[in-house]
Amino acid sequence: MNDYSDVLYLTAAMVIYSFLTINTARSFLSTSETVIRSDVEYRTIMRAQDVIEQVKLVQREDENMLDPTHIDYMFANYPITENETFGYSDEYTDTFIIDASSEFIDEGDPLIKRYRVTVNVVNESVDPSTSVDLIFIKSFER
Amino acid sequence: MNLGLATTYIIGGLMLLSILAYNYSLFNSTVETTSSVITQNKLDNIVSILQNDLNRIGYDRGVSDAFVMAEDSAVIFRGNIFDNDGSDDFDLVEWALTSDPDTNTTNPNDLVLIRTWNQTPSIPANEIEYQYSVRDFEINYYDIDGNVTATLDDIVQVEVEVLVESNEPYLTKKDGTEFYYRSYWKRRIVANNLIY
Numbered sequence: 001m002n003d004y005s006d007v008l009y010l011t012a013a014m015v016i017y018s019f020l021t022i023n024t025a026r027s028f029l030s031t032s033e034t035v036i037r038s039d040v041e042y043r044t045i046m047r048a049q050d051v052i053e054q055v056k057l058v059q060r061e062d063e064n065m066l067d068p069t070h071i072d073y074m075f076a077n078y079p080i081t082e083n084e085t086f087g088y089s090d091e092y093t094d095t096f097i098i099d100a101s102s103e104f105i106d107e108g109d110p111l112i113k114r115y116r117v118t119v120n121v122v123n124e125s126v127d128p129s130t131s132v133d134l135i136f137i138k139s140f141e142r
Numbered sequence: 143m144n145l146g147l148a149t150t151y152i153i154g155g156l157m158l159l160s161i162l163a164y165n166y167s168l169f170n171s172t173v174e175t176t177s178s179v180i181t182q183n184k185l186d187n188i189v190s191i192l193q194n195d196l197n198r199i200g201y202d203r204g205v206s207d208a209f210v211m212a213e214d215s216a217v218i219f220r221g222n223i224f225d226n227d228g229s230d231d232f233d234l235v236e237w238a239l240t241s242d243p244d245t246n247t248t249n250p251n252d253l254v255l256i257r258t259w260n261q262t263p264s265i266p267a268n269e270i271e272y273q274y275s276v277r278d279f280e281i282n283y284y285d286i287d288g289n290v291t292a293t294l295d296d297i298v299q300v301e302v303e304v305l306v307e308s309n310e311p312y313l314t315k316k317d318g319t320e321f322y323y324r325s326y327w328k329r330r331i332v333a334n335n336l337i338y
Contacts, residue, residue, distance in 0.1 A: 028168070031175050035178045043327075046327065050330050057332055059337075
């Protein structure tokens, strides 16, 4: 057995070394995934902010656009799927599933009408997918 | 030659090669992660200033004459960018992408993006210039209905696209192809002072 002791020591050292390298590689892979995910989340938040920006544009006379029961309801066709190409020569594409809704907040105030707009954007470029929720309160003076 | 010694050299050599390959891979991974974080920070800095500026278009200026120039890669607008600055009510701000390569980075794709800010437009000499390196910078303008417009007084929405690349390549292939980390931002901003 003495003849094989060095080989056993070496085998044990190689196994330990393998575990160390695998764990370090896994840790770096995880870091890379986090970096990529943060970029994807960044773009998903931008998409949700764009919807909020469109709500900001709604004028007092177009208030019905935020009324879910009205024919002019701006989110009637939601959720929608949008493809967005970007990059210097549009070499990248992101697919977003955008859902949005609004609800009237009954404050009992005869002078102000408020609507709570909820936007949910999902980007499935990464697994698990990235989801962003934004809430915006739009007020109209009566 | 002693068989044991030869075996030791072979196994030791394999271990050494393995360690070197592992070290190379670790080094590349570290460079990629570091350059990606630096690039994201670089973009974040530009975006913070850009968002502040764009959200204040027309502030303290009323709804007319907010824009002086509106082109694909340059915009000049009026607005009070920071409260209580300068003696004039509004500032004059210009964002313009030049075709000049940025010599401060080794990335040959980097172009110079200039932000010129004058808090007292009545005194042109007070202009302050900031420079950023970007890969691409594009601006589109829309009216209140979301249609593309070139009429300055009709602009209500401004869509900006910024693409930045890392200053250094995170990977260089044997054929010399260099890979740069990219980070991207695009938003359509409705400035509060342009809607009424």
